[in-house]
Amino acid sequence: MIPVFDAHADSLLEVVDHGRDLPVADYVKGGVQAQVLACWIDPKIPPQQKFPYLEKLIAAGRQQLATFSSDLILARCGCEVEEANRQGNVAILLSLEGADAIDRDLDRIAWLRDQGFSAITLTWSRPNAWASSCFDHQDRGLSDLGRDALREMDRLGFIADLSHASQKTFFDTLDAYNGPVILSHSCAYALCPHRRNATDEMLQALKTKGGVIGVNFAPGFLDPDWWEWSKQLAQQERANVARIVEQLPPDPILRRRVSEEYIRPKLLTRRLPASRILDHVCYIAEKLGTSFVGLGSDFDGVLALPQGWDGPQDFPALAEGLKSRGFAPEEIVQIMGGNFLRMWHQLNN
Numbered sequence: 001m002i003p004v005f006d007a008h009a010d011s012l013l014e015v016v017d018h019g020r021d022l023p024v025a026d027y028v029k030g031g032v033q034a035q036v037l038a039c040w041i042d043p044k045i046p047p048q049q050k051f052p053y054l055e056k057l058i059a060a061g062r063q064q065l066a067t068f069s070s071d072l073i074l075a076r077c078g079c080e081v082e083e084a085n086r087q088g089n090v091a092i093l094l095s096l097e098g099a100d101a102i103d104r105d106l107d108r109i110a111w112l113r114d115q116g117f118s119a120i121t122l123t124w125s126r127p128n129a130w131a132s133s134c135f136d137h138q139d140r141g142l143s144d145l146g147r148d149a150l151r152e153m154d155r156l157g158f159i160a161d162l163s164h165a166s167q168k169t170f171f172d173t174l175d176a177y178n179g180p181v182i183l184s185h186s187c188a189y190a191l192c193p194h195r196r197n198a199t200d201e202m203l204q205a206l207k208t209k210g211g212v213i214g215v216n217f218a219p220g221f222l223d224p225d226w227w228e229w230s231k232q233l234a235q236q237e238r239a240n241v242a243r244i245v246e247q248l249p250p251d252p253i254l255r256r257r258v259s260e261e262y263i264r265p266k267l268l269t270r271r272l273p274a275s276r277i278l279d280h281v282c283y284i285a286e287k288l289g290t291s292f293v294g295l296g297s298d299f300d301g302v303l304a305l306p307q308g309w310d311g312p313q314d315f316p317a318l319a320e321g322l323k324s325r326g327f328a329p330e331e332i333v334q335i336m337g338g339n340f341l342r343m344w345h346q347l348n349n
């Protein structure tokens with residue numbers, strides 16, 4: 001089986017919010033060698049509760065590592081991923097998605113490193129004290145604080161992840177950061193002009209910097225027609241969702257979860273074929289070569305996964321798909337995981 005390095009999944013949130021376990025058996029079935037688990041803090045969580053929520057996610061991760069200690073090991077760099085794999089374990093990597101829980105307290109970057117984190121996504125889809133996000137009306141790029149944060153990240157050995165970042169944040173960071181830079185879960189803007197995706201100019205700049213982009217499996221980032229359709233659906237259902245949510249206690253996580261569960265079956269009436277993931281991989285590989293593209297599934301962060309990719313157990317089918325698109329075996333190894341492994345190896349230097 002071809003080893004997989006999935007650069008982004010939100011499964012820790014499922015552990016905390018729903019009491020589920022990580023899909024360990026599916027990692028093994030799918031040949032997952034390394035899984036980056038993102039710690040995303042819902043922007044609706046009040047500021048003073050953000051850091052405690054992050055601590056909760058970390059505690060959940062630790063508890064899962066203890067429960068599945070014969071299958072999972074925490075890793076912080078490429079060497080530790082390889083060591084975990086040699087012992088027959090899946091390497092778990094931790095990433096903070098959005099700096100909101102750190103905000104102005106840059107000492108927390110060292111604390112994150114102590115907790116085993118190896119990557120930070122500078123922003124989620126909202127601006128924060130460090131940088132502008134891709135949905136901001138005014139793109140201010142990196143702030144002075146964001147630049148200080150990058151210096152600290154570089155000193156300690158972090159990957160800077162620019163998925164969700166604005167254009168200016170993206171290019172500012174490529175200029176300012178000396179450490180490794182990735183887009184962990186984004187797609188090609190040329191195929192789907194969504195603000196979350198990378199333009200050709202961004203892709204070329206990422207390659208020049210030596211970074212890697214992980215194609216996201218979210219249908220809204222893969223396909224413009226699906227995105228339009230899902231927006232219309234959300235619009236039509238807005239009043240229904242509001243009616244359901246206003247009967248709930250004012251808990252932002254509960255309210256988000258309930259509205260997601262309401263809309264999910266409706267989104268699943270129109271599943272995008274998984275071949276659309278391959279379209280984006282092929283496009284980026286044609287532009288940049290096969291050394292700069294990988295996978296960032298966004299599993300457990302996507303409401304309606306594509307038809308044919310229900311979870312980590314289906315990575316081998318994706319590898320088969322790459323074969324049918326004419327990629328050579330060594331190129332498939334690069335795309336499925338080798339490229340991201342190379343990025344995490346840079347943390348040893």
Ligand SMILES: [Zn+2]
Nearest residue numbers: 097163164185
């Ligand atoms: Zn994300």
